[in-house]
Amino acid sequence: MSTLKNLWQKKRWIFWLLIVALLCVPPMLKILGIYKIKALYLRYACNIMMYATLAGSLNVINGYSGQTCLGQAGFFAIGAYTCAILSTRLGVSFWVLLPLCGLASGLIGLLVSLPTLRLQGIYLSIVTLGASEIIRIIAQTASITGGAMGIKGIPYPWLFGLDAFRPEYYYFIFLVLGILFLFCTSRILGSRVGRAWISIREDQVAAKSLGVRTSFYKSLNFVYGAFWAGVIGCAYAPFVNFIESSQFTTDKGFDVLAMIVIGGQGTLIGPIIGSTIVTILTESLRFLGVWRYVIYALIIIAMMWLRPQGIAGATNSILAGGKVKRKPQKGKGAKA
């Protein structure tokens, strides 16, 4: 056991490699024809990974810099529509579109963040909510986005000579994007930039007094979160093949928010857990019809009440409602 722990501390990448290899197993089984997993289940897996990354991008904003963004669906929509328009009209390659959609969404993120730098808490939330809704309404009315008809026939990405239209191929696209997101984000959080974000979340006045340019870092944080939402939006559009404005309502934004609340804000693993739970619940409770939203709501209420910091919960964070968990004193554990 101790050697295992030692290995975990020293050669962490081996574990990550193992996890990634395990994640590769289900689609590979299907591709190699060893075991026929239902395509539906692979689609669920794709959904989980997609939402995990989307929730992760929101978590960067809400969990790490303490700004309350409710408009992630808007940034997601920007990515999806940019991809759909450019690929159907101009035939731009999916792989070029991925960073391009991210940048487009990041730019909108910047535009939203600039006038809101002085806002905090609920006021910022309202503005982001509004921005998200404005984006959706524009998509619903403008002719370039196909209006209420949406955009059909978004070409599948071209992957090693194969059209990635089947979920077992698309699985890998989401997996790689998810890993890339985690890789970049974890590195940023361990750096000067990440520390600046967290310091703003903890105490903005103190951060300013130490020379952290809070406006700049808040903007940067917003742009970074929006960038990844855009990238995921771009991957989403060909995956579903058809997009229209009703896929990007604020409900979607709240779904993503619920994921990070349930999973745990301010942790990298939280959004993944949240996305897994919420996606599985929504799919498995489909037979209940609209009633499943009641169950959904009950879970959120229970979470807020019992474990406000979420399942993966950073107990030692300001997000846990300001309660600090002290280390148990020596001898206390032995008694119990």
Add this chain to the structure above:
Amino acid sequence: MSERDNRPVLLEAQGVCKYFGGLKAVENVDMQIREGDIFGIIGPNGAGKTTFFNMCTGMYPVTKGKILFEGNDLTKLNTEEIAEKYIARTFQNIQLFRFMTVLENVKIGCHVQTHSNLFDAILHSRRYHDDEAYTTKKSLDILKRIGLYEYRDVKASNLSYGMQRKVEIARAMALDHKILLLDEPAAGMNPQETQSLMEFIKQLNADGLTIAVIEHDMKFIMNSCNRILVLNFGQKIFEGTPQEVKENREVQEAYFGKGMVAGEALK
């Protein structure tokens, strides 16, 4: 007295005023902090001491007057710019990053001396490695110096009050500025902690740091400061050495009141 006059002026206030509507929180205060000073600012509650500090660090805009640092006008600069180039400070009600470790707290103090950006962090570029090595080394050095090295991985809010104050000072020291403004550093400390803090501040000063300190603990002020400014109702009523301040009639009146009874008390 004359020895002090030869030293260059570091932080200077010229006729500084701060009005909140009709309330004159600070009215026409002049001050010169010279290099090497431990400069005390005292006064009864509500005298405008913290407001004055907040103006020096750009947290409140100045209504009238000027604040200069080595001849540079700070009046129009915002908090971040002043913190970046000129002045480090601590707060009256401790404002630590409570849920970060002590080491991380101090690391943020090194923010302005490092320059790696988002892409450096993602790519782990040379600049990132240099910055991280510099930040870690420097933060640990400061923690050793202030005596918190063993607590480096403890969450700041789990420390005792006195230690939290020290973390705040450590964080401000990481900025590497010539002057440190301490807003009631001994508040809430027990006498031993106050004593050790006083010695630490004197040591910092001996190592070449200029210090301005707001404090209610008279023993602390009289024993450590070489120059004291007294504020009352936003106005400067006296400035001088600790001895002069003790003997000054107006200061006594501000603290003890006027009349027979107060006169008795002073005897």
